Amino acid sequence: MSASNTDFVLAVEGLTVSFDGFKAVNDLSFYVDKNEIRVIVGPNGAGKTTVLDLICGRTKATDGSIKFRNRELTKMKEHQIVRAGVGRKFQTPSIYGDLSVFENLEISFPRGRSVFGALVFKRDAEVLQRVDEIADMIFLKDLLHTPAELLSHGQKQWLEIGMLLIQDPELLMLDEPVAGMSVAERRQTADLLRRITRDRSVIVIEHDMQFVAEIADKVTVLHQGKILAEGSAEEVKKDEKVIEVYLGH
Numbered sequence: 068m069s070a071s072n073t074d075f076v077l078a079v080e081g082l083t084v085s086f087d088g089f090k091a092v093n094d095l096s097f098y099v100d101k102n103e104i105r106v107i108v109g110p111n112g113a114g115k116t117t118v119l120d121l122i123c124g125r126t127k128a129t130d131g132s133i134k135f136r137n138r139e140l141t142k143m144k145e146h147q148i149v150r151a152g153v154g155r156k157f158q159t160p161s162i163y164g165d166l167s168v169f170e171n172l173e174i175s176f177p178r179g180r181s182v183f184g185a186l187v188f189k190r191d192a193e194v195l196q197r198v199d200e201i202a203d204m205i206f207l208k209d210l211l212h213t214p215a216e217l218l219s220h221g222q223k224q225w226l227e228i229g230m231l232l233i234q235d236p237e238l239l240m241l242d243e244p245v246a247g248m249s250v251a252e253r254r255q256t257a258d259l260l261r262r263i264t265r266d267r268s269v270i271v272i273e274h275d276m277q278f279v280a281e282i283a284d285k286v287t288v289l290h291q292g293k294i295l296a297e298g299s300a301e302e303v304k305k306d307e308k309v310i311e312v313y314l315g316h
């Protein structure tokens with residue numbers, strides 16, 4: 068495998084980050100395909116969140132390479148990585164509660180980056196159409212004019228996914244997207260993720276193995292900053308090492 072030109076959307080090679088000598092991510096390599104849903108699992112402190120922080124530029128790598136469509140991300144700033152097409156959703160929703168679903172989506176449209184920009188922003192046909200499409204996709208079409216603070220927890224998570232989708236990222240990273248969701252909402256989210264990956268790749272951090280099995284094309288099990296196992300959900304569930312350090316607890 069060459070570290071230069073690859074067909075992968077994301078190629079992570081030899082990635083290491085050291086915090087005061089402690090290697091939270093340790094010589095990690097993995098590759099994500101186009102249209103793939105990759106799920107990262109592992110015990111607390113395995114380095115899952117740190118891997119996403121490294122990819123989105125929030126944390127700087129000590130060593131190694133992260134290539135997104137063959138562009139090196141480790142030297143880029145967070146906003147440049149967003150512009151290159153990598154979207155990241157954190158665990159806590161960062162929506163504007165007093166704005167409607169429509170307004171939250173509208174201000175996330177790439178041309179209306181700031182709240183101020185959104186106020187003077189002309190709601191032209193392209194934006195309206197895009198907001199409509201996304202609202203439909205995230206199950207909020209009938210709630211377009213509802214203030215975001217009145218949405219259920221699950222609906223807020225979908226709205227935030229929608230705010231990322233409207234920027235049309237080629238890689239979307241989600242940290243525990245179904246935490247706190249009802250069974251019905253989880254099912255809808257699985258369906259949403261599958262539809263999303265028709266046009267892009269998704270990396271999800273998830274603990275719920277049933278949900279993992281439902282969505283994952285491939286699962287990467289992290290332990291102490293390294294890969295413990297990688298394969299289909301079925302394969303990793305049967306892996307002795309995975310059972311010992313993760314699933315057995």
Ligand SMILES: Nc1ncnc2c1ncn2[C@@H]1O[C@H](COP(=O)(O)OP(=O)(O)OP(=O)(O)O)[C@@H](O)[C@H]1O
Nearest residue numbers: 086087090091109110111112113114115116117118
């Ligand atoms: N900025 C930092 N400085 C020092 N140590 C850090 C920093 N960020 C993370 N760590 C440490 O790195 C390790 C990996 O943390 P990380 O949050 O990536 O794990 P995780 O797999 O996401 O765990 P969880 O499932 O609990 O969220 C932990 O031991 C954590 O304390």
